Amino acid sequence: xxxxxxELFWIFAFIVAFWHFSKLQSAQEALVFFxxxxxxxxxxxxxxxxxxxxxxxxxDYVFSIGNVPLAIAFGWAAxxxxxxxxxxxxxxxxxxVAIEIDSAIIATGIDFxxxxxxxxxxxxxxxxxxxxxxxxxxxxxxxxxxxxSIFIASHNYAINKFKDKKRxxxxxxxxxxxG
Numbered sequence: 001x002x003x004x005x006x007e008l009f010w011i012f013a014f015i016v017a018f019w020h021f022s023k024l025q026s027a028q029e030a031l032v033f034f035x036x037x038x039x040x041x042x043x044x045x046x047x048x049x050x051x052x053x054x055x056x057x058x059x060d061y062v063f064s065i066g067n068v069p070l071a072i073a074f075g076w077a078a079x080x081x082x083x084x085x086x087x088x089x090x091x092x093x094x095x096x097v098a099i100e101i102d103s104a105i106i107a108t109g110i111d112f113x114x115x116x117x118x119x120x121x122x123x124x125x126x127x128x129x130x131x132x133x134x135x136x137x138x139x140x141x142x143x144x145x146x147x148x149s150i151f152i153a154s155h156n157y158a159i160n161k162f163k164d165k166k167r168x169x170x171x172x173x174x175x176x177x178x179g
Contacts, residue, residue, distance in 0.1 A: 041076020
């Protein structure tokens with residue numbers, strides 16, 4: 001039951017974050033941000049669980065594809081947005097590199113301070129080796145930081161390079177094929 005509640009929480013968090021972004025910008029802008037952010041999060045989880053076999057998800061998730069709960073990808077997108085929003089709207093950061101770094105630090109901090117301890121206690125995911133922080137290895141946080149900073153940098157590049165929203169989203173999704 002706790003896992004299902006966890007899933008619903010991240011789906012709800014995604015919806016709220018999407019709605020919030022669309023009110024600040026537009027629904028199109030929100031789609032360009034959230035669809036690729038969801039895909040990047042899913043790809044990161046799929047890679048970690050299926051290619052590197054670093055951790056696994058218990059079988060009690062309701063909505064999964066390829067051993068990856070969709071709620072986790074919804075969570076990635078919501079967390080990336082929280083980092084981006086705090087950096088740009090609350091800290092009023094304007095320089096692109098600073099936005100990318102600050103967004104990644106904030107989002108990685110959420111994983112470090114909240115998600116990994118909760119996951120350890122409730123077994124939302126289980127690391128195959130007990131390591132650095134509540135079972136999570138140090139490189140997990142490096143990965144979070146790199147994925148989010150690269151996503152934000154790519155997003156900023158796409159919205160400045162392409163005027164067409166579809167091209168922006170396709171560019172961001174296309175980058176996954178390079179990875």
